[in-house]
Amino acid sequence: MDAMEANQFREFGKTMIDYVANYLENIRDRRVLPTVEPGYLRPLIPSEAPQKPDSWKDVMDDIERVIMPGVTHWHSPKFHAYFPTANSYPAIVADILSDGIACIGFSWIASPACTELEVVMMDWLGKMIGLPEEFLACSGGKGGGVIQGTASEATLVALLGAKARAIHQVKKEHPDWRDADIAEKLVGYTSSQSHSSVERAGLLGGVKLRGLPTDDSNRLRGDTLEKAIKEDRDAGLIPFYAVATLGTTSSCTFDNLEEIGPVCNDNNVWLHIDAAYAGAAFVCPEYRYLMKGVEMADSFDFNPHKWMLVNFDCSAMWLKDPNWLVNAFNVDPLYLKHDQQGSAPDYRHWQIQLGRRFRSLKIWFVLRLYGVENIQKHIRKQIGLAHYFEKLVKSDERFEVTEEVLMGLVCFRLKNETNEVNERLLKRINARGTIHLVPSKIRDMYFLRMAVCSRLSEESDMEVTWKEVRESADDVLEKKVNGF
Amino acid sequence: MDAMEANQFREFGKTMIDYVANYLENIRDRRVLPTVEPGYLRPLIPSEAPQKPDSWKDVMDDIERVIMPGVTHWHSPKFHAYFPTANSYPAIVADILSDGIACIGFSWIASPACTELEVVMMDWLGKMIGLPEEFLACSGGKGGGVIQGTASEATLVALLGAKARAIHQVKKEHPDWRDADIAEKLVGYTSSQSHSSVERAGLLGGVKLRGLPTDDSNRLRGDTLEKAIKEDRDAGLIPFYAVATLGTTSSCTFDNLEEIGPVCNDNNVWLHIDAAYAGAAFVCPEYRYLMKGVEMADSFDFNPHKWMLVNFDCSAMWLKDPNWLVNAFNVDPLYLKHDQQGSAPDYRHWQIQLGRRFRSLKIWFVLRLYGVENIQKHIRKQIGLAHYFEKLVKSDERFEVTEEVLMGLVCFRLKNETNEVNERLLKRINARGTIHLVPSKIRDMYFLRMAVCSRLSEESDMEVTWKEVRESADDVLEKKVNGF
Structure with missing residues (x-):
């Protein structure tokens, strides 16, 4: 017997389309978190x-026999862990085309459409969320956008660009200093509430990154940053990079860009904005007040693959001056050269990897088949559902909402109860198996996070979720009374 | 009008399946390299x-109107540039499922099936290509495999693991030395013929990487490496990492592992093997002589997404001791913790990014729907086609084959002609528009590379390719005679 031919593919592929449609349309019926133990899968297959x-x-x-028992159903309206990851029909179909063409877009000539659609889609996206012109390729300046795999990569790529810039600038003043001496003096900044990948970018990039304290609302403030920069300069260090977060993972908090921006600009510190989750909300003008000051940033990243219906991976990054990056890591062997170099971006210089898929097709399909209006509707609906859940939580005086609800995340806990009781509450909720949440902790206060994740979520789902939380609380508090 | 619903998706998705089947079945009819100029796409869309x-x-x-005019058709049998990138029907269907489930497998609990299928598929793959047990998770030791996005990432990840190990070991002897002082003394090695991403990994990882000279057959030899290590130790540096290539990009040359391995082991140098393209050939036992010595490596990487029919991205990496990596960059916030930590890999610690798709489905589908025998048949057929083309080139005394043909790559040039004439030959071939090649250069000798890329390639395609080369040579040599 031979390998699969086109006719079989037509049958198989269409069967899979139906399977996926059925899976997603009936996803509420599945247990959101699997009950398997580590090692469950190996005995099921040869x-x-x-x-x-x-x-x-x-x-x-074998999909139902082997795979589904071990799947955590991220697209179930009962899934409220982490942050959403996107899944939409237009994106799935775009990926079929991307897989069919299967070009590797490392340079313009390697598939001009792959590079060019990306350039234009990054402009479309940038305009949709109200980014300043300087970030867009259509402005005719140096700026432009690129699709990274993840926000972690964007943070690292920005750090490497900032590092290259800083070394270049310091060398102008101190031509005798070696790169390693300079790198050792570099220091970057972020808030203690930024994503774990920011700390990791510092480790990977081999530079110091300080996690600065936040104010009482968990925001990084300008004076804190300014003080740290001054301290470090006085200690002989070279401040070079800062990451501000718009929508932290723990509590969806927004750092104060209007204060941080001028401090970075005045001190020649590269400002990178990580808006991985919340950036999608800026498609709605009423939320753009939360990114005031963005014009002072050097780079900006958000994930259409989180909250903008474009399947993973699609992290949208813009740089005001990509040349720092391009020149820093430009290794250009003959087999990758081409005649049109310089007249269009060769995106391999903008990223860690060499290879890259045709990912802009997903953006194109999603934006066209939803239209801006439906994407706005999606964001507004999910924020509305979070507020609805907030109202339900607040209606029960045993609970408190611990953070202001701005986007699709509600942070809450049993009021007047210890962290331990709240940990038991989380365990109880997840053990019941109907919904799935993860916790977080800020300044030693443990709380639960309810993220609105599925694009299928409705008010009735919030009611189910609230019922699970309420009844779990009944159990936990009763056990506490009964001394269990 | 509202966003796309399931019923529309069924129609749209199935239409796309047919489109992709038609595209691939008729790909020979398309001009392999587009004729568009930079900037062609922007005016075609809003x-x-x-x-x-x-x-x-x-x-x-709009696919035919906007996208296809700018696509370089990597899966055309007329495409011979770079190395192949994979494209197969089973992989495309697997990606539909992966996109439908759309989980993010950063930890075991985030979707146990995603992690567990990957562990077992990496064992399947490792056994297929004859990797030593120590690399496999099923051996019960420390070793195991992971899917990286690209071989570039694997090289960087291995370098970071090696760096962590070296710093740890040096610190035991010199507890007072700081990380930065140690990092500055670290030096890694590769051959001058290794891929550009190896040099880039050194830049990204902030360590020195020396490109060592090769022997007359372009292979890195043990004595060259040993001499470099000795020199560097004498100069007070700390040798810590070496990358050996099995199947270089320029000429598909295999470094001499049997010599390099012991030198690395004796000198406590982490040996990483980059077999990005050629590694797939080890599924055929008759080619495993080319990886003799692999048991001395610390990490090994090859790309099923190049020559093993699994669509990009799928770079298969194995480590004998992943702990160096896991512990080096382990940032573990509460929202990512789970109860089963330690009993299964949390793959986020094995890679640069946090997020990751369900990529092992592609491997599973491809290996099951081809079977080992058909994958062997595919590799042998493509190597056979390269030898067929080699014979055609050798039948024309104007040409020479410049490298031994071992895999699916034939390096050739006009014999007794200057580099400039050969450059004109390449330009002429590509300008005719029927086939597409890229050149390379070793020790100032410019040559053309004919890679067998498409899984659809047949002997008749090699004859078309040869006709194009031959007729282009006629043109170029005639013009030379006529003084053009």
């Missing part, structure tokens, strides 16, 4: 690849 | 996203 091909029907049958 | 949704039929129509 220990080696088959010598001769299996039939595609056998493979289809 | 300058902003639409406010209201377009219809999916309009989007379908």
Whole structure:
């Protein structure tokens, strides 16, 4: 028997389309978090690849037998952990085309459409969320956008660009200093509430990154940053990079850009904005007050693959001056050269990897098949659902909402109860198996996070979620009374 | 009008399946390299996203109007540039499922199936290519595999693991030395023929990487490495990392692992093997002589997304001791913790990014629906086609084959002609528009690379390719005679 031919692919592919449609339309019926134990899968399949091909029907049958028992259903309206990851029909279809073309867009010539659609889609996206012109390629300046895999990569890429810039600038003043001596003096800043990947970017990039304290509302403020910069300069260090977060993972808090921006600009510190989750909300003009000061940033990143219906991976990053990055890591062998170099971006210089997929198709399909209005509707609806859940929580005096609800995240806990009781509450909720939440902790206060994740979520889902929380609280508080 | 619903998705998705099947079945009819100029795409589409949704039929129509004129057809049998990138029907269907489930597998609990299938698929793959047990999770030791996005990332990740190990070890002897002091003394090695991403990994990782000279057959040899290590130790540096290539990009040359391995082991140098392209060939036992010595490596990487029919991105990396990596960059916030930590890998610690797709489905589908035998058949057929083309080139005495043909790459040039004439030959070939090649250069000798890329390639395609080369040579040599 031979490998799969086109006719079989037509059957198999269409069967899979139906499977995925059925899966998503009926996802509420599945237990959101699987009950399997580590190691569950290995005994279910052979220990080696088959010598001769299996039939595609056998493979289809194995999805429910082998895979689904171990899937955490991120797109269930009962999934409220982490932040949303996107999933939409237009994006899935775009990926079929991307897989069919299967070009590797490392340079313009390697597939001009892949580079050019990306340039224009990054302009579309940038305009949609109200980014200043300087970030957009259509402005005719140096700025432009690029699709990264994840916000973690964007943070690292920006850090590497900032590092290259700082070393270049310091060397002008001190031509005798070596790169390593300079790198050792570099210091970057972020808030103690920024994502774990920011700390990791510092480790990977081999530079110091200080986690600065936040104000009582968990925001990084300008004076805190200014003080740190001054301290470090006095200690002989070279401040070079700062990451501000718009929508932190723990509590969806927005750092104060209007204060941070001028401090960075005055001190020649590269300001990177990580708006991984919340950036999508800026498609609605009424939320743009939360990004006031963005014009002072050097780079900006948000994930359409989180809250803007474009399947992972699609992290949208803009740089005012990509040249720091391009020149820092430009390794240009003959086999990658082409005649049009310089007249269009060769995106391999903008990222860690060499290879890259045709990901802008997903953006194009999603923006066209939703339209800006439906994307705004999606964001507004999810924020509305978060406020609805907030109201339900506040209606029960045993609970408190611990953070202002601005986006699709509600942080809450049992009021007047210890962290331990709240930990028991979380465990109880997840053990019941109907919904899934993860906790967080700020300044030693443990709380629960309810993120509105699924694009299918409705008010009735919030009511189910609230019922689970309320009844779990009944159990936990009763056990506490009964001394369990 | 509202966003796309399930019923529309069924129609649209199935239409796209047919489109992709038609595209691939008729790909020979398309001009392999587009004729567009930089900037071609922007005027073809609106300058902003639409406010209201377009219809999916309009989007379908725009594929031929907007995208295809700018696509370089990597899967055409007339495409011979770079190295192949994979494209197969089973992988495309697997990606539909992966996009439908759309989980983010950063930890075990975030979707156990995503992590567990990856662990087992990396064992399947490792067994298929004859990797030593120590690399496999099923051995019960420390070793195991992980899917990286690209071989560039694998090289960087291995370098970071090696760096962490070296710093740890040096600190034991010199507890007073600071990380930065140690990092500055670290020196890694590779051959001057290794991929540009190896040099880039050194830049990104902030360590020195020396490109060592190769022997007359372009291979890195043990004595060269040993000499470099000795020199550097004498100069007070700390040798810590070496990258050996199995199948270089320029000429598909294999470094001499049997010599390099012991030198690395004796000198406590982490040996990483980059077999990005050629690693797939080890599925055929008759080629495993080219990886003799692999048991001395610390990490090994090859790309199923190049030559093993798994669509990009899928770079298969194995580590004998992943702990160096896991512990080096382990940032573990509360919202990512879970109860089963330690009993299964949390793959986010094995990679640069946090997020990751469900990519092992592609491996599973491809290995099951081809079977080992058909994958072997595919590799052998493509190597056979390269030898067929080699024979055609050798039949024309104007040409020489400049490198031994071992895999699916033939390096050739006009014999007794200058680099400039050979450059003209390449330009002429590409300008005719029927086939697409890229050149390379080793020790100032410019040559052309003919890579067998498409899984659809047949002997008749090699004959077309040869005709193009031969006739282009006629043109170029005639022009030379006529003084053009």
